[in-house]
Amino acid sequence: KENILVSKITRYADDISAVFIANLSITITTFPIVLWFYYEIPTLSLVINMLAIPLMGLLVGLGFVGALLGTIYCPLGIVILPTQYIIEFYRGLSNFVEKIPFSTWIIGKPKMSGIIVYYVVLWVLLYAVRYCKDNYINANDNAPETVGYEIKSFRRRMGLYYFSLA
Numbered sequence: 001k002e003n004i005l006v007s008k009i010t011r012y013a014d015d016i017s018a019v020f021i022a023n024l025s026i027t028i029t030t031f032p033i034v035l036w037f038y039y040e041i042p043t044l045s046l047v048i049n050m051l052a053i054p055l056m057g058l059l060v061g062l063g064f065v066g067a068l069l070g071t072i073y074c075p076l077g078i079v080i081l082p083t084q085y086i087i088e089f090y091r092g093l094s095n096f097v098e099k100i101p102f103s104t105w106i107i108g109k110p111k112m113s114g115i116i117v118y119y120v121v122l123w124v125l126l127y128a129v130r131y132c133k134d135n136y137i138n139a140n141d142n143a144p145e146t147v148g149y150e151i152k153s154f155r156r157r158m159g160l161y162y163f164s165l166a
Helices: 002-038 045-072 074-098 112-137
Strands: 040-042 104-106 151-157 160-165
Touching: 002 040, 002 045, 002 112, 040 045, 045 074
Parallel strands: none
Antiparallel strands: 040 104, 151 160
């Protein structure tokens, strides 16, 4: 019974880390675009998205089904009612975070040359990670411990490569 609990906790932690890594990669990728259009960066966006994104599938699904059923027979559109609570949760979360000091940094509009340099550096870093994965991580799967660290795993999650050291 203890092993089942540990496996469920491990699976849950893996899911949370995968969502966090995906969220982080989206934030890093869209950073210059957000700056270009809004001149500011929401510093707590990772935390907010970790709370908001899991409900998005339910919101869209209920909205679609409710709209479809409401088109067929109006009272069946009641299915859409729970979406009101999800939207109220989003609104309350946004209002709460808006009041936190330094939740938004106003930086200004970046120069196009800065955006190009940012994406070139990002591409080089991603290429380097993939190169290391292909040439060092997989090649040394049975390597002994080095300086107290052993490469435990290398996984592909949500389109972003990462490895954990234990």
